[in-house]
Amino acid sequence: MNWQLLPQFAVSGLLAGGPIALMALGLVLIFKASYIFNFAQGQMMLLGTLVTWWLAVERGLPMWAAIPLALAFSALLGLAIERVALRPMTGQPLLAIILMTLALGQALQGLSLLLFGGAQRNFPQLFAAGNPYRIVTPWVINERQVILILKQNLVWSFVVAIVGVALIALLFQFTRTGLAMRATSEDHELAQGIGLRINRIFGISWALAGVVATTGGILLATSSGLDVSLSIVVLAAFPAVLLGGLDSIPGVIVGGLLIGLSQGAVSASKVQLVRNAAEIVPYIVLMIVLLIRPEGLFGRKRVERI
Template identity: 80%
Template sequence: MNWQLLPQFAVSGLLSGGPIALMALGIVLIFKSSYIFNFAQGQLLLLGTLLTWWLAVERSFPLWMAIVVALAASAMLGLLIERLTLRPMTGQPLLSIILMTLALGQFLQGMALLLFGGTQRNFPQMFSAANPYKIVTPFIYNGRNIQIILKQNLVWSFVVAILGVVLIAAFFRFTRAGLAMRGASEDHELAQSIGLRINRIFGVSWAMAGVVATVGGVLLATSSGLDLNLSLLVLAAFPAVLLGGLESIPGVIVGGLLIGLSQGLVSASKIQFIRNSAEIMPYIVLMIVLLIRPEGLFGLKRIERI
């Protein structure tokens, strides 16, 4: 362990957990309302971000306007996906629904490649890259205080991501629509029998997931650039969802931050092999969660009857 690097890597790991939490949130939104685990979330994110880039760079919209238009478009895309692909699958077995979102992911990935090509692109910078924030810690190494250097985009994407998660949590907690969605997640038939429109609720949750995906994608693109591999970053969010618990919105923050932190911690190692394991750290955490506490930290434990 490089002890003098540990604070730096721990904090940047924790901060990179923000966007992971936001991606996990998109998955939880859909799962909470409709019991569908959306494996195509990464491709939703990719398409939303590519659209933002296209509007901002190719069509030279102001960045804020490009983002607003892309958010609206990805909400529409979410609605469209729910109507065309998932609604015919109502009542089908789990395998078919899982495969439907996987197929959707493949389809959207191919679509993105066909429409936008596979080249690496520079995403417009929102936060200045020149002046990183510096924090002096009380830890002393070689007679000097250890300094943590944080890139602005890392800090701000963390702030925006956590703000997004808190906003959605508040929406679920305090609004009527949020209450209806929580009700629908308890029991579809029961919710329908008291007059909630299940189809509309599913649609709204997909639209919200589309919006959340695009926000996450834009945040990720500002720090890591934009190419088709952006959709693969969501693969780190799946374990975060399970770690936090599938139904839990506070869980995604904790799950995302823990995943980010675990990646940061192994990156501080002196041994190359362990340093390289940062990329599969989410999945090692996932295996441990599945073996020890499959329902996650804040999830519901379900009891089954025949």
């Protein structure tokens, strides 16, 4: 372990955990409402971000117009997916539903590639590319002051992501719709019994998930560019969801940050092989979580045990 670099990498990892948490939130929203794990979340994110890019760069709209339009598109996309693809699957076995979201992912991937092509493109900068923040910490390691250097766009992406997660959490806690969504996630039949229209709740969840996905995609694209491989980034959010607990919104933040942190910590190692392991760290964490505590840190115990 390279102790000199560890604080820097740990903090960068934590910051990278913000967008991971946002992606994980999209998965949790859908899972809470309908017990569907959405393997197509990455492709929804890709399509939404490509639409943002198209509006802002190809159509020349200013960002304040392009982003809301793209978010509206993502919400409609989420609604359409729920209506066309998932509603016919109500009551079908789990395998069929998993395959449906996987198929949906493939179809959306193909559609994005067909409409926008596979080229790597620059995404307009959302946040001013000012000087990186320098934070001089009081700690001393190996007789040298530890100085953290934080890129501005990473910091602001992190802030936006955490604010986004907090907004959704507030929506769940304090609005009537949120109450209805919580009731639905408790028990579908009971929710219907008290007069909630659960199909509409599913629709809202998917629309929200679409909006959250596109927001995450925009944040990632501003810091690292945009091409069709953006959809793969979500794969790092799967372990975050399971670590935090599948139906827990606070768990999303903790899970996302822990995944980011562990990736950062591994990158600070002195051994080449361990450094290379940063890309699979989320999955090693995932295996450990599955074997020790499948319901995650904050999730309710609903894992079907054998």
